[in-house]
Structures are given as structure tokens and as C-alpha cells.
Amino acid sequence: MSSIVSLKNVVKKYTRGKQAVEVLHNLNLEVPEGDFVALMGPSGSGKTTLLNLIGGLDQPTAGEVTVAGERIDKLSGSALAKWRARHVGFVFQFYNLMPMLTAERNVELPLLLTSLSSSKRKQNVAAALQIVGLGDRVKHKPSELSGGQQQRVAIARALVSDPTLLVCDEPTGDLDRQTADEIMELLRTLNRDHKKTIIMVTHDQKAADYAARELFMDKGTLVGSDSRSAA
């Protein structure tokens, strides 16, 4: 299977005050299409930095980042934004929904950047909310939904434009065990039935168990992996 994500000799440095800190050291990674990867490791190991590079939120100091067949490490800010709109769906720990918008308006946001008609957007939004099991909550605002339901709305928002890749940063970090399992089950379904490639950062071993592959990071490098059947 071809790689959807390819990182070659990636270095990422940050400058904090007068000090330059190297967060990722010559990192190499290949993620095949349709994979479900859990990135694990202690705090400060560089997981989120790596996820940000793969999601096109940040750019490496050195090295190559190719995602969905495109070298994104050389793209300009606006080209990168347009690329994200086409290829990446993001799921955050704290859902990051717009509090004044209803569920359907939140899910519609990525589609506002497309040329789809209003009716087609509505149709896609309804389908995405149906997939995450919130077809009956379309008119509810985030404050009227539980944490699990908000995360489902966030997943619907990530899915609605049919991106190449889903990038999830601690998607269960703010949820209780039972709700976390429901969300992970949903992600696994998306990976298995809808063939979505998912890369997820988590500290939660139980959440990581839903992934097809676990990658371990420490001090800015990949230190190991563990594959299993995702079923």
C-alpha cells in the first residue's frame, strides 16, 4: 500500500527566548493509506509537534514532509491553508467548536471554503452528522450538547469535506471512559468502513488500543512501534 504520509529527516527547532530547542531530530516516518496510527510517548516527546507537521499546521526546520502526494514543507502560508482545507480533518481534545453556531453550522464550516451550493452543503452536513450518530441534534448549540456529543460534532466537522487524512490530538482526553470508548469506536469505524487514514496523538493506552499501529516517541525521535489487527 502506498504511503499517504512520508517524513524524511525532519528536524524541528523552536526558539524560546534566546534559546533554540530542537524538538524533532532527523525523524523519518511512513504512514500507508488507510492506516490508523496512535502516537504515544511522554509529555514533551514531540508527538503534537509531529502531528502539527503532518497536518500542515507547522513547517519543519529541515527535512521533507510529503502528505497526500504533495511536499507541504515548502508551501506558503496561504497555499498550506488551502491544502489543509482539501486534505486534513482535525479533531481536538477540547472539541473547539464555535459556541454560537448550531451543530450543523459548525459542521458546515469547512464546506464554506468550497464552491458547493447551499443545498449540497446541507446534504453533506446531514450525512456527516448521521455518520457520527447526531442526526437528531443538528439544531443544538455546543452548550446544549454533552462532551461526547460535542466531540462527535467535531468529528463530523473533520469528516464533512471528505479529507485524505484525519488528525486527532488527544480526542478522548476530556471524556469519561465510556464516552471515550464510544468516540474511539467511531474513529475505528471511520477507519475500517470509510477507509479514512487516521493519525492520533494520545496518552491513553486504552484509546491507543483501537489503533492498528502504535508508534512510540521519546525526546524527539521514534523509538518503537507495535502493530496489531485493527479489528
Add this chain to the structure above:
Amino acid sequence: MKFLPLLWSGLWRKRARTIFTLLSIVTAFLLFGMLQGVLAAFDKNLEAAAVDRLTVVSKVSFTEPLPYSYLSQIQTVPGVAGVTWESWFGTYYQEPKNQVFSFPIDPASYFAIVPEMNVPQSMQQAMMRTRNGALIGSELARKYGWKVGDRVPLHSVIWTKTDGNSDWQFDIVGIYTSEHSQYNQSFFLNHTYFDEFRSFGKGTVGWYVVKLKDPNAAGQVSQAIDALFANSPDETQSAPEKEFQQSFIKQQFDIVLIVRLILLAVFFTLLILTGNTMMQSVRERVPELAVLKTLGFTDTGVQLLVFGETLLLCLFAAALGLAAAAFTFPIFKDILATATLPGKVLVIGAVIATLLAFVTGFLPALRARRLNIIDALAGR
């Protein structure tokens, strides 16, 4: 249009704050609409002033009368095509609050020199035939329900009659409608009747109206007329009609200056208030704006969204304020001879609202543009 729900929802994130800001802008534009409307109405009335006419008043003050004997001398000045005269009658109907703009004139010469009043010949003839006849504007007639044939009593606050009474009776002989609305509030009476019955000031007129052969010669003719009466007990001051009307308004009160100062203060306050609201709004929504960028909104896109929000707020509030101004503007009808807020005020209002949005939205929009996704999501 598809971004409208997003812009609208952003505005109402802090409902109370938005309502107060909205009310401030609405009030400012209501004030602007009313005050600017008054200025525009004055301007509109001034536009009716002919370029080929001079007004000749006393050099001491325009309230000082001029001798009637000046008429024949002014007629001899080269460049003069015709001369007529008016006086200020200063009257009210029944109660002092019902002021009536009334002028004794010479109908034979007046309507020829002021043709834009569109008074039909038949009405002019009727006025000339009837000593106490009066021609009135259609707006004035509508206001008091007067019609042709009515006998109307007016009380003059200046002119007493020879019998010591200040109440004058007039028979309405015609009601005209001019396209220049300020004339439609006027009341014209015969100077001969007025002069015969007034108890003082006989043989004088309020001011002369001089028709020029060539509008470009206004300066020379003015000088020639004033030179005629230099060093006499009643020196004159001649000026183009528009200039005279402007100075008349200015002598009453420098309304233009007052209005501009008020509006300047209002909009300056508004600038700070709206700017502060938008800055706060962006500060509170840093993570949300970062999420939009994450979803693929470009820096420019997010900047335009924030600017769009400000524009929406300012235009919406300005529209409400100007609508309120248009609704209440008819209270000036009796003073300004118009009940309609001039269209140019609405246009200027829309331009000011857009400028206001641009100035107040500039910094918040710039801040939104410069937002770094990683830092914003990390709460830095």
C-alpha cells in the same frame, strides 16, 4: 452570503455588549441623520437661489429697511435686467407657534424675476386685482386647511396697522405649487396694501431683488449699486442671492459649525467604543479564530471575516439609525420646508459607516490575521 451566519453569530457572542455597542452606533447615526439632514435641506434650499440674481440689503443690517426711491436708481445701473422687492412681514396664525413666512411683494415684477415659483398668470392677475389678496404655497394651505376664497387673519409681530391693530386680514386668491419646496410654505401679499395700512416705515422696502443680464457680471453690478448709495444715510450691500441666504443663515446661528462639531465628537467617541468592542471580541475568540485557520481559512480570509463582522455591525446599526432619522425627520418640516430626509444624507451615512468599520476593524482584523495557529491553540 454564505459567510453571513458565521459573521452574525460572531457579533452576538456577547449579546449585552453587542446590544450596547449597537445602540451607541444607532444613536450616533440617528443624530447624524437628523443634523446632516438639516444641513442638506438648507443646502437644497440654497440650490434654488438663482445665480443671475442679486440681493440688495441695508449695509447696517438686513433688518433695516431701504427707501423705495432706490428702485428707479437701481434700474438704471448697467447690467440690471429687472428689479423687484420684498419685505419681512413677521406673522403667525392664531398662535405664536404657528409661524407663517409672509412677504409683501409687487406681484407685477416679482413673479417675472422669480419665475421658478411657477405661479400661473391667472393667479398673478387675481392677486393684482385684489388689494388684500394673498398667494400661498400648497404646503402652507394643506397645513391649515386653507383654500381659495378663504379670508385668513394673520398677526404681525412687527407691523401694526394705522388703526393700532396688528391683525391683518387677507383673501386667498391662489394656491401654487413650486418644484422648489421652500416656496410652498410661503405667503405673499400685495406691497401696496401693506404699505398703505402699516403705521410706520411707509415708503420703504425690506430688500431689493435684482435680475442680472449676465450672471458673470454679478461682482461689477454689485459694486455699481453699492457705489450709487455710498455715503448716503442708507448705504447698501449687494451680493449674489445664494451668498445672501448663506449669510442670513449664518447670522442666525452658525449651524454648520455646530453640527460638524457635534458630529465630530459623536463619531470620535464611537470610534473608540466600537474599536474597543471589536478588540475585546477578537481577544476572546483567539482559539476560535485559530480553529478557523486550522480548517483551512487563510490569514486573509480570517482577517476579512473580522473586518466583515465590524462592517456588518456598523452598517446594520447605521441603517437602523438612519431609518429612525428618516422616520423622525418630518418634525423639521415647518422649518425646512421638506419632510423627507435628503437621499444624499443616506449615502453619506453609508460611507461614514463603512469608514467607521474600516478604521475600527483595522487593528482587530490585523491581529486576527497575524494569529499563529500553534500558539493560539496552545493558549500562548
